[in-house]
Amino acid sequence: MSEQDLLKSDITAYLARQAEKDTLRFITCGSVDDGKSTLIGRLLYESKLIFDDQLAVLDADSRKFGTQDGKFDFALLVDGLAAEREQGITIDVAYRYFTTDRRKFIVADTPGHEQYTRNMATGASTAALAIIMIDARKGVLAQTRRHAFIASLLGISHVVLAVNKMDLVDYAQDVFDAITSDFTALNEELGFAGIQPIPISALRGDNVLAASANTPWYDGPSLLTHLEEVDVSAATEAPLRLPVQYVIRPNQDFRGYAGRIAGGGVAAGEAVKILPSGQLAQVSSVHVGAQEQTSAQTGQSVTVT
Known part of the structure; x- marks a missing residue:
């Protein structure tokens, strides 16, 4: 029985199943406008954890504050402060919870602006994994390096290198490979134990929940699959x-x-x-x-x- 069906039929059994799952705490970080909030909003939406009334509010907010020409702006599911919606940026750390059949997740959406870097450090302080977002059009930026350094300094050993907005570079493999190579060179200084590069489009959903037909050259896991399977148990031995x-x-x-x-x-x-x-x-x-x-x-x- 699926969890959605179990939730409707037997809440006690559903809660018991949730208690048996382990929890992965992770952050999204990277430079400003790399798509961190949009990615989390997409994960929440695709995980079927958004209620009908929340979708109605999202639809209204997307028309008023959104940046997608009236279509769902998934970032608004995370950016709740008035100033964040007005400016279209993340300022404070936003924590969200979601679950799949295999794992529970607590994600911290951290701001990309340099002036709010200390808020990123707050979110990273309790995380076991970092999703480092990179705009495929811009590559590895100074703030990308800064956030990667802070994650390493705070003991995060597992990283997902999410090369976002691949749809804006026509899903070009050479762009993805160049960014992966740049970050791999950076990791010689940082020493992350595990790096999983994934080409994604948070807005369109490519390689977020399932493999995308737009990237036939990529044979790795989707983002959610990796999050469900990654072993971060070594963090308890640190x-x-x-x-x-x-x-x-x-x-x-x-x-x-x-x-x-x-x-x-x-x-x-x-x-x-x-x-x-x-x-x-x-x-x-x-x-x-x-x-x-x-x-x-x-x-x-x-x-x-």
Whole structure:
């Protein structure tokens, strides 16, 4: 039974199936106007997670704010701030959730403008994979390099090189190959463990959910297929990365540092290094919710003392 049918007939079974799936957190990044928001909107739309009333609003907004001559502007499913719609850009990080039969996804749509680069770093801090968008007409730009460097710096090891707007270069293989070669050369400095180049058109849907007849020369996976199959488990074996979001001190005898583990794991008794000071400390206890545990792994929200 498909998930859509199960959702209609047995909500308890549907929720149980969702709980069994693993979750992939990823970001879309790259230079301004490379199509990041449009890609996420396309994924949400094709995943059948947009309700009829949302489609009606999208249709109205596309006529008012859209850039596609009245047709669905998928970027508007993500860009919700008034300033974003008026200017046609992404300013803040927008998080969206969707699911397929094989996996759950949390995606952070990050801004491409240089002045909002710090917001991109916020989105990347909890991601296990980055989709680096590149406009096929423009190639690898300075902001592309900047975002790739930040992703590498924050410990993201898996990258999808999404060469977007292939429809505007007549799906030319030589354009795709040249951009892939440029980024591969850049990766000698960055050291990403896995790079999957994919030629796409986020607007038209080429190679987003399924293979496109417009790129017969490409024999790799579609974007969604790769997202469903990519193994990011190595992220849990990496060094601990725990951005501290809050200091909990209910009384003078307890001081806990709370946050979500972005990489690696933590256990009571382990030595940790605090950045940027470089000071060393030892973890005395690990708390998940109200329960004290011996350890915690990537993706868990914890309090350590």
